[in-house]
Amino acid sequence: NRTAGILLSVIQSAIKNGIGCFSKSAYEFADWLKEAGQSYWQILPLGPTSYGDSPYQSFSTYAGNPYFISLEDLIEEGVFEKECEKLETESKEGTIDYKKLYEDRYPILRKAYERSNISENPDYQQFLAENEWWL
Numbered sequence: 001n002r003t004a005g006i007l008l009s010v011i012q013s014a015i016k017n018g019i020g021c022f023s024k025s026a027y028e029f030a031d032w033l034k035e036a037g038q039s040y041w042q043i044l045p046l047g048p049t050s051y052g053d054s055p056y057q058s059f060s061t062y063a064g065n066p067y068f069i070s071l072e073d074l075i076e077e078g079v080f081e082k083e084c085e086k087l088e089t090e091s092k093e094g095t096i097d098y099k100k101l102y103e104d105r106y107p108i109l110r111k112a113y114e115r116s117n118i119s120e121n122p123d124y125q126q127f128l129a130e131n132e133w134w135l
Contacts, residue, residue, distance in 0.1 A: 005040025
């Protein structure tokens, strides 16, 4: 049997707030691929980027890139609202401003974590315990 697919980085999928992420539009894109008869969505590595902001230069084999966290989902959870307005940035086609993401997005993600009650979640506590060796 023959199959087909697409190579598209999550970074480039439905860019909003400076970078693509696992937002509702990414899931809709995956559904669209299935409806179009595609079998695969090949993506680049999902780890946090380090030197040169290359997905192939990650400092962790296990960690996910926090830039891929959907801000829209965090807004729906109620952990913040207006903080995201300053992230509404235009991206030049084919480019990601990692410096701006680092300066603007990390503080907002930290604030979202602090406002959430994730530390009380038993599944989160189990994850921390099971993965303490690399976290």
